[in-house]
Amino acid sequence: MTSFFFRLPLMQRFRPVAALAGVLFATAGLHGLAHAEQPPSFVHDGTLTICTNPTLPPMTFVKGQDVSHPEGYDIDVAQALANRWNARLSVVTMDFTGLFPSLSAQRCGLVMSGIIRMPSREKSFDAVTYQDTALVVVGRKGTPSLTSMDELSGKNVAVESGTSYITRLGVVNDALVAAGKPPMIIQQYPTEEQVVQQVLIGRVFAFVSQDVELFYRMRQLKDKLHVLITPDIPDYRHFAIYLRQNPQDLTALQSAVTALETDGNLQALRTKWSVTDPSTGNEAPSTTSSAMFDWAAFFSALTSTAFLHGALITLSVALISHFIAITLSVPIAIVLNSPQRSVLKIVLEGYVSLFRAAPTLLQLLFIWNAVPQFFPIFREQWFTPFLATILALSINESAYQVEINRAALSAVDPGQELGASALGLSRRDIYWRVIFPQAFRIALPPTINEFINLLKITSLASVISLQELLAVTQIQVARTFAFTEYYAAALVYYLVMVFFFLFLQKRVERRFAWSDRKKVVSNAA
Amino acid sequence: MQHEPTSPPMISVRGMSKLFGEFVALDRIDFDVSRGEKIVVLGPSGSGKSTLIRTLNRIEPHDSGTLTIDGKLINDKTDPIQLRCMVGMVFQNYNLFPHLSVLDNCILAPMRVRRMSRIEATTLARRYLNQVGIPDQADKYPIQLSGGQQQRVAIARALCMQPEVMLFDEPTAALDPEAIVGVVSIMDELSEQGITTVCVTHEMAFSRRIADRIIFMDQGKIVEITPPEIFFTSPKSDRAQNFLNQMLRY
Ligand SMILES: Nc1ncnc2c1ncn2[C@@H]1O[C@H](COP(=O)(O)OP(=O)(O)OP(=O)(O)O)[C@@H](O)[C@H]1O
Ligand SMILES: [Mg+2]
Numbered sequence: 193m194t195s196f197f198f199r200l201p202l203m204q205r206f207r208p209v210a211a212l213a214g215v216l217f218a219t220a221g222l223h224g225l226a227h228a229e230q231p232p233s234f235v236h237d238g239t240l241t242i243c244t245n246p247t248l249p250p251m252t253f254v255k256g257q258d259v260s261h262p263e264g265y266d267i268d269v270a271q272a273l274a275n276r277w278n279a280r281l282s283v284v285t286m287d288f289t290g291l292f293p294s295l296s297a298q299r300c301g302l303v304m305s306g307i308i309r310m311p312s313r314e315k316s317f318d319a320v321t322y323q324d325t326a327l328v329v330v331g332r333k334g335t336p337s338l339t340s341m342d343e344l345s346g347k348n349v350a351v352e353s354g355t356s357y358i359t360r361l362g363v364v365n366d367a368l369v370a371a372g373k374p375p376m377i378i379q380q381y382p383t384e385e386q387v388v389q390q391v392l393i394g395r396v397f398a399f400v401s402q403d404v405e406l407f408y409r410m411r412q413l414k415d416k417l418h419v420l421i422t423p424d425i426p427d428y429r430h431f432a433i434y435l436r437q438n439p440q441d442l443t444a445l446q447s448a449v450t451a452l453e454t455d456g457n458l459q460a461l462r463t464k465w466s467v468t469d470p471s472t473g474n475e476a477p478s479t480t481s482s483a484m485f486d487w488a489a490f491f492s493a494l495t496s497t498a499f500l501h502g503a504l505i506t507l508s509v510a511l512i513s514h515f516i517a518i519t520l521s522v523p524i525a526i527v528l529n530s531p532q533r534s535v536l537k538i539v540l541e542g543y544v545s546l547f548r549a550a551p552t553l554l555q556l557l558f559i560w561n562a563v564p565q566f567f568p569i570f571r572e573q574w575f576t577p578f579l580a581t582i583l584a585l586s587i588n589e590s591a592y593q594v595e596i597n598r599a600a601l602s603a604v605d606p607g608q609e610l611g612a613s614a615l616g617l618s619r620r621d622i623y624w625r626v627i628f629p630q631a632f633r634i635a636l637p638p639t640i641n642e643f644i645n646l647l648k649i650t651s652l653a654s655v656i657s658l659q660e661l662l663a664v665t666q667i668q669v670a671r672t673f674a675f676t677e678y679y680a681a682a683l684v685y686y687l688v689m690v691f692f693f694l695f696l697q698k699r700v701e702r703r704f705a706w707s708d709r710k711k712v713v714s715n716a717a
Numbered sequence: 718m719q720h721e722p723t724s725p726p727m728i729s730v731r732g733m734s735k736l737f738g739e740f741v742a743l744d745r746i747d748f749d750v751s752r753g754e755k756i757v758v759l760g761p762s763g764s765g766k767s768t769l770i771r772t773l774n775r776i777e778p779h780d781s782g783t784l785t786i787d788g789k790l791i792n793d794k795t796d797p798i799q800l801r802c803m804v805g806m807v808f809q810n811y812n813l814f815p816h817l818s819v820l821d822n823c824i825l826a827p828m829r830v831r832r833m834s835r836i837e838a839t840t841l842a843r844r845y846l847n848q849v850g851i852p853d854q855a856d857k858y859p860i861q862l863s864g865g866q867q868q869r870v871a872i873a874r875a876l877c878m879q880p881e882v883m884l885f886d887e888p889t890a891a892l893d894p895e896a897i898v899g900v901v902s903i904m905d906e907l908s909e910q911g912i913t914t915v916c917v918t919h920e921m922a923f924s925r926r927i928a929d930r931i932i933f934m935d936q937g938k939i940v941e942i943t944p945p946e947i948f949f950t951s952p953k954s955d956r957a958q959n960f961l962n963q964m965l966r967y
Contacts, residue, residue: 706859
């Protein structure tokens with residue numbers, strides 16, 4: 193116990209970075225101490241880290257503007273667990289598809305994100321049930337209820353990608369095909385609110401979800417949705433907390449959950465978030481969503497700190513990555529342009545081809561999820577999604593930038609170098625005073641193009657939980673269902689940023705009057 | 718031109734050869750150039766004229782033989798920057814820096830290499846721009862100038878390094894007769910200032926007018942070195958006679 197009190201302030205001092213996660217401090221009160229148990233091995237340095245995809249109300253979602261602080265039933269359960277183990281809670285938010293890879297890469301101790309307990313997942317991970325639920329098939333109000341899943345034959349059904357619903361619907365489809373009927377057409381969407389939206393806008397006939405979450409959506413969307421059928425599928429009756437396989441940890445977590453159940457903690461949280469009751473309202477923000485564009489929602493999104501923060505992350509990731517990329521690419525381009533063959537040149541050629549060929553998204557996922565398995569240093573706290581994104585994008589972008597620089601450098605007349613060296617200029621001056629200024633003019637337009645591209649590509653980093661502009665937008669949409677208004681606000685941010693850089697390009701190009709006889713003459717006149 | 722026979726040659730070349738792979742571009746060249754002398758190098762296309770003058774400032778390092786400039790042996794141990802401060806060069810296509818104004822073209826090397834202040838360098842540059850007859854073009858960019866004006870900027874730029882030897886590769890190739898006269902008078906002034914010039918050209922009247930001696934080259938070898946009045950009237954070699962006949966026919 194003394195060691196705990198001794199360590200806590202130290203840890204806080206050495207762990208100031210909370211950019212990726214809302215760090216919620218455990219209230220280590222008397223209550224917590226009374227129940228203190230030996231913490232499981234996934235609690236590191238007195239911190240319980242959980243991975244969650246906060247787009248699944250009321251289990252895990254963002255209620256306010258601050259996207260780094262998800263709330264919900266899962267988060268409260270995690271907090272209660274942390275309290276039992278005298279640990280602080282740290283919440284890492286990311287795309288659903290990133291959850292299990294992050295657990296493997298030891299970026300978090302637990303995945304708590306309203307995920308169904310599935311035998312297939314338990315092959316790779318241990319699971320502890322903490323909440324009963326049921327699978328539901330939901331359609332628009334007015335759609336007649338179904339008596340059997342077979343009636344979905346030939347219909348469009350939306351599900352969240354990465355979830356186990358897809359496999360389950362596959363089983364239904366196999367049965368349909370075996371019976372000679374057309375299968376369901378399954379559409380996958382990356383977030384839950386997009387799944388719901390497909391039903392609301394009438395693109396799909398139904399979506400598949402859990403009752404718990406549906407209760408929340410029903411309140412939020414008033415009477416727009418309606419349960420078509422609750423199929424009796426035993427596999428889908430429990431939500432589970434997932435952890436890396438470890439018998440001791442499993443027992444510890446199991447007994448902690450059981451204790452929370454017995455002492456009434458879980459029941460209190462169920463009531464708080466109305467997890468089991470469709471009628472009583474728990475401040476679910478009801479949407480006034482209509483066909484009309486809601487200007488107020490649009491302007492409040494536009495001026496929200498969440499959007500501003502997301503845009504700043506997008507901008508700084510793009511600027512820093514591109515700066516590093518350019519710095520790397522200039523010497524590489526010079527080496528590749530030189531006539532001599534060398535080992536270095538072959539290695540650099542390989543580097544450029546590899547990173548031009550590999551998809552950017554794959555590089556991001558690789559650096560975030562695969563690299564830590566070989567180099568544990570990359571799963572430490574300092575390696576934030578921000579750094580990981582900059583690392584991935586710098587490398588990726590430098591490969592493209594090398595090609596731009598090579599073209600620009602070889603477009604400079606070789607006589608320039610000759611003329612400069614005949615004047616006695618040093619190699620350094622030849623490059624900095626003579627060749628680079630001329631190559632810069634040629635490289636500028638394609639480089640600005642690359643930058644604009646990069647600015648937009650940062651949105652890929654939401655898969656590794658970077659809270660950039662588009663990730664923020666998605667999370668805010670999940671909260672409010674104001675698709676049009678929030679997308680429009682995000683668009684405005686992107687446009688403003690891009691137009692600013694196009695403007696900058698024009699200004700800089702004006703200084704290249706020396707390259708164009710007509711311009712110089714008219715300027716002189 | 719009177720030269721004290723005791724003064725050591727400005728440029729001294731002995732058995733110098735230059736290879737491009739297997740190809741012998743310069744074949745055991747020997748010659749001396751006195752201080753302040755004006756040498757014109759003539760010869761058919763591909764005979765190695767450009768290669769020869771490029772070896773003199775080591776833009777093309779020679780492969781064998783010796784090269785001495787102002788008494789100093791020039792080889793791979795020579796500081797190229799020192800050498801180029803002493804030997805200036807004007808290229809056929811000028812190689813002006815298009816992104817810099819005329820003045821900035823002229824002051825870049827004095828400031829960066831000779832470590833002059835901007836004011837010193839500018840004063841010097843204006844003096845040479847004046848000498849080559851374009852004092853009022855200093856603030857223009859190269860692209861705004863005529864070919865003849867660009868040629869003069871290239872000369873002024875080289876002169877700003879205050880070299881003792883000036884190398885010209887076909888300085889008149891892109892010029893009309895009037896502009897050629899201008900270059901001739903610049904070269905006269907250079908030699909009055911004691912600057913040694915080596916000039917490659919195809920212009921017969923021009924060579925006759927400026928040369929103290931003519932070096933005639935063919936296939937990487939020096940065929941003869943003669944004063945112009947002898948070279949143009951009664952060259953020693955048949956090869957030179959043929960060359961002259963062909964040149965005069967056009
Ligand atoms: N960098 C090089 N690599 C290979 N061969 C070269 C190179 N430079 C010159 N040569 C060859 O050396 C020979 C002499 O070239 P050089 O440019 O000195 O001729 P030149 O007398 O100046 O001709 P011109 O009157 O046409 O300018 C030519 O056959 C040319 O092809
Ligand atoms: Mg030549």
